[in-house]
Amino acid sequence: MSEHIEVGAYALGLLDETDTREFETHLASCPACQAELAEFSSMAELLTGVGPVDAEPVVTEAPVADLARKRAEVARRRRWAPLVAVAASAALLGGGIAAGVELAPGAQPPAAITPVGQRHSATDPGTGVTGIVTLVAKGWGTQVSLDLANVRGPLECELIAVSKTGARRVAISWTVVAPGDGVPGHPAHLLVQGGTSIPLSGLSRFDVVVVNGPTLVSIPV
Numbered sequence: 001m002s003e004h005i006e007v008g009a010y011a012l013g014l015l016d017e018t019d020t021r022e023f024e025t026h027l028a029s030c031p032a033c034q035a036e037l038a039e040f041s042s043m044a045e046l047l048t049g050v051g052p053v054d055a056e057p058v059v060t061e062a063p064v065a066d067l068a069r070k071r072a073e074v075a076r077r078r079r080w081a082p083l084v085a086v087a088a089s090a091a092l093l094g095g096g097i098a099a100g101v102e103l104a105p106g107a108q109p110p111a112a113i114t115p116v117g118q119r120h121s122a123t124d125p126g127t128g129v130t131g132i133v134t135l136v137a138k139g140w141g142t143q144v145s146l147d148l149a150n151v152r153g154p155l156e157c158e159l160i161a162v163s164k165t166g167a168r169r170v171a172i173s174w175t176v177v178a179p180g181d182g183v184p185g186h187p188a189h190l191l192v193q194g195g196t197s198i199p200l201s202g203l204s205r206f207d208v209v210v211v212n213g214p215t216l217v218s219i220p221v
Contacts, residue, residue: 007036032139117145118200124217127151130182131217133159133206141197144171148190148208149182151216160207161196171196171206 009015010023027033117136123129132147146159153176161171172194181190196203203221210216 007033011037117143118221120206120219120221122217122219124215127214127216129208129216131206131208131219133219133221135200135203135221137200138195141195142200142203143193143195144206145193146172146190146206146208148192150180151176151190151208152180152183153178155180155213156211157216158209158211159192159194160209161198161203162205162207163198163202164204165202166204167198169196169198173211 010020010027015023027037117134119132119134121130121132123131128150130149134145134147136143142161144159144161151157155176157174157176158170159172161169163169172192174190174192176190179185181188205221206219208216208219
């Protein structure tokens with residue numbers, strides 16, 4: 001796995017000991033990863049208290065060595081609080097990071113998962129699925145946040161970024177468990193974040209698709 005892709009998983013303490021050591025060696029000499037780590041550290045701070053029980057608060061200004069120690073301690077304590085389940089996975093998908101939050105009914109999503117940026121939405125008249133993407137230009141491409149509702153599981157899905165030239169790149173992938181997201185019995189929307197190497201100015205649309213199946217909704221950009 002590329003060290004640059006591991007920033008989000010490292011910030012949330014999800015790497016194993018071997019990957020943690022390898023990433024920390026890379027981090028010490030990579031200004032780009034250090035900058036990305038600062039962004040993800042702020043997201044981890046928002047999740048303090050709703051993640052692993054007894055996890056220590058995130059110290060965003062600590063030296064790299066001290067921050068690494070705290071991440072390792074968080075990674076070893078995987079008991080989750082009952083009201084909010086927080087999951088993040090590093091994805092080998094267009095250079096992006098996917099991080100999802102499943103919220104208790106009526107809860108508000110953390111600000112880190114609903115960033116300020118270009119917002120585009122669409123509802124498919126056939127499937128009834130509604131999707132909203134929020135896009136932020138980055139040096140490596142485009143950061144993508146997805147809000148998805150009225151999708152029924154179980155399904156394995158992907159968010160496909162489509163360029164103006166027709167190139168297609170997987171930005172995020174995830175599994176929809178039964179009964180689904182934003183449906184009766186589970187009203188919370190799916191909220192995930194990832195990225196694509198396609199620059200913001202080169203994007204045409206995003207397709208939410210079932211793996212080896214149909215398109216659930218297309219969102220023009």
